[in-house]
Structure formats: structure tokens, C-alpha cells
Amino acid sequence: MTSAETIAEICYLAAAPCFILALRWMSQPETARRSVAAGVTGMLLAVGGTLLHPEIVTYKWIAIAAIAGIALGIPLARVPLTAVPERTGLSQAFGGFAAGLVGTAKYYLWLGEGQLTSFRMAVIALEVILGCLTATGGLMAAGKLAEKITTRPVTYAGQNIVSFVLLAVAAGLGGWLVIDPTQSWAFPIIIALALIFGVLLILPIGGADMPTVISFLNSYAGLSAVAMGFVLENKLLIAAGALDGASGFVLSLIMCKAMNRSVTNVLFGAFGSVQTSARVADQRTVKSATATDAAELLTNADSVVIIPGYGMAVAQAQHRVRDLYDQLTKRGVDVKFAVHPVAGRMPGHMNVLLAEADIPYDRLVEMDDINPEMPQVSVALVIGANDVVNPAARTDEKSPIYGMPIIDADKSHTVLAIKRSMNPGFAGIDNELYYANNTLMLFGDAKQVIGDVVKAVTGEGGH
């Protein structure tokens, strides 16, 4: 080992605990800002160490590619926070893409040099399959999240069988190459099959399951980095990839639990397509209220729980919500925000959007903590949330969301629900809550409605 290689290894060694600290400091918002500094330090050490490698004969292509990457990376970091889920999907696609490319390059390099051992071939096949399916899967997820591709599940007969035959053929060809690495015609076929499999994997998954899917893809992106670590015999890649894979895995489990669904059900169940005859045809009436009514209710309340959903983000209503929060708090009303784990389109999405509107994070309460308090709450204000407050999850065994833990908005004294129209939400399921006796509907665009309520509130107490 040359001295340059030793220095590189020491840099890698120092980078690993940086990544661990970065994740560790995410345990609470007070320490979280250090996370980025630790992560960046780890990355600088890793890149710095790598640049010393004696195998590198030219920096030209590295520099050009890195500058192009920085040029694209900076605008991608400035997207509106409602678009963070799409950005995450895209980022996973890029991670998978990088793994696939490195695997492909290594295959042809070692094939040319006659150094393709069975171990190397096996891990390359793994890396390329994981990388390519993450690449197309991430792109598909980003497309669905941006609503460039239909958010409804796309299904056809024998879908799961077709997908798995594809994957099995890709893995089989990989196995053959392990036995005989010179059958190089099979390699592009493996790539193509894995790319197609990534598309087919996401196609049948409905919009409501996107928070889970985006977590799964996170896990795959991490595992493809692990596979790359095996190919390149690099411990840091293995360790950092494993941390990423573990993170995606834990988040997927949390999401599945929050929807009372199993992992296999999310991936192969085509949720949301089951818009069965569950809809009863009777014309039930809903009670609607005006902004003035709502303002009166809210200002006279002891406690208000605001339950935001993705609808709030779409309407860009979070800043108006902050105004309402300020006005009510000033009048001595106790205002809290109840955030369901799957509200929004990725894990934790609502919290970020509310934080963006300067709502203090100690006012954001998790579902399990708020539910025991709900019967004492004067007003539950539902803004653009739907399935996460649907009592059918507790009562209607036929409902596709039966068994999913919900925020018990219906148990509060009065429910105010802001909704554009009576159309069912993202998951396409009718909501009993809107027909309940203690529910008042406020129809209209969330931003407009809350603006009107704020005006009514300040008009009342402004003099």
C-alpha cells in the first residue's frame, strides 16, 4: 500500500463516524443543524482522500462532471418545499443511476483485463440490477409525485407475475454470467430488464402510498451503494450505503404501520384501485358554515387542534394558517397542530411545510399524543386532510382504509373542515366525517377561506 492509499484509507476511516454523528444529531431539532456540518465534513474527507488515489491520471473529466453536477444541484436545492417529494424521488434516481454506471464501467474494464472473478461478477450484477431499478423507479415516483404521470394505480392482469418473471430473468442471466463471464451479450439485457422492472414496480402503486414508496426507494438507493462498495472493495461505501439503506427501511416500516398495511400489500396491492361499490347512493346533506361563523367558533374556543393535509400545501395556505395561529394564540386560545405520519406526500412533509411558515415546532403534536386529548378539544380544524381523519378507518370494515390509525377529529366538540368540493381525496375514498352532526364544512380554496376567517377574527376583536 502506497502512502497516498494509506492517507485515503485514514480519510475514509474518519468520514464514517461523521456520517453516524450526522444521523445521530437528527434525533432532535436543537442538534439537527450540526448534522449537515458533520455530513459535509465526512463527504469532504471521503472525496479528498479519493482524489489522492494514485490510479487517477487525469482530473479533467472529474472536474467537468463535478461542475455540471454542482450547477444542477444548486437549483434542485431551491425547489419550493411542496416539491421536496419529487426532488427526493429524482435524487434516488440519480443515486441508482450512478451505481448502475459504475457497475457497468467496472464490468467492461474487468472483462477487457480478464479479471472478472465470479465474486466480482456476482456483486456487479447485484449493483447493476439494484442501481437500474432504483433509477427508473425513482424517476417514476418523481413523475407521479409531480403529477406528470397519473397518480392512480395502473394495473393489468398478471402484473405481479410479469414483473417478477422479468426480475427472475435478470437475476438468472446474472447467475449465468457468474459461471461464464465472457457471455457479454447478456449484460445489456440485464440492464434493460432491471430498468423495465423499476418502471413496472412503481406503475401499479397509487398516490396515497407514495410516502411509503419513496422510503423504499431510499432503501434501494442505499443498498445499491452497498453493492458498489462490494464491487470496489471500499468499506466506506458499504458503511454509508448501509446507513442509508437502514434509514429507508425504518421509514418504510413507520409508514406502513401508520397506514395499517403490510409491506407486500403496499408493493403489490394496487391500493386505491378498489373504489368499489362502497359508496352509498343516498344523498346525504352536509352543513356548511361561513367564515364569520368559523371565526366566532374559533375565538370562543378553549382549545383548537389544526389538522393539516396535503391540500393545505397545494393551496399554499400555510402562511395564512400561521396568521390564524397568531391571532388565536393572542386571544388566549390554545392552538396545536396534529400531524398524521402519512399526511403529505413523504414522511414528515407536513412538519417541514409548517416550519417554513414559522410555526414553532413545539406546537406540532403527533397523532398518538393528540388522540387521547381529542374529546376535550373545542374545535378541530381540518385543512386539506381527508383519509387521515376518516372515521371509516375505525368503523367500516369494508372500507379500504379500515384499521388505519387516524386522528380522531370527529371526537372533538365541533369539526370545521375546509375543502374545495365534496370530491373524494387523493386515495379516492368517501369520508363520513363530512356528514357528521358536529361537522361544519367551509367550502373553497384553503388559502382564501383561512384568509377570510383571519379577517373575520381580527374584525371582531380589532377595536
Place this chain on the structure above:
Amino acid sequence: MKLDLLTALFVFMLAAFLGLDIIRRVSRLLHTPLMSLTNAISSIAVVGAIIIAGEAHDTLSTVLGALAVFASTTNLVSGYLITDRMLRMFKRREAPKS
């Protein structure tokens, strides 16, 4: 440096179990920034890409390597920047403005 399969698996095992344990403790408030942070950390793939692009062994591997450097640098830069941007937004209750 040579790395044998068992050592590699050992590193993987330790990191994966450590990861499972640490991630479980992450505040639910921060799951979105956590995801962008792990995206950024997984851009560690840049390490492998740099060597392939820099060896300049032949045209194919140089092009593939450079593309991989591009993709992972994009992740690295945008991942850390957006994580920092989001984390800056999380504030405690401030003293009431008058």
C-alpha cells in the same frame, strides 16, 4: 486495498444494525430532512465514480465514470443544501412580537 468478503459483510452488518438503531431515534418532525440527508450521504458513490473517471482507462469507462460523478455530485450538493435549508426553518416558540 484488498477486502475479503467476510470483512465486507462484517462492516455491512455493523453499519446496518447501527443505522436501524439510530434512525429509530430520529425525531418524527425531521423525517423529511432525514431523507434528504441520507440521499446526500448515499452520494458517497461519488468516491467510486471519481476513480473510474480519473483512471481514464478507455473512452467507455471514462464517459460512464464522468456521468456517475455528475449524478452523484448533483445529489451531494442538492442533498446537503436542501437539508440545511429545511433544518433552518425549525424554530421553537419565539417571544411574542409586539
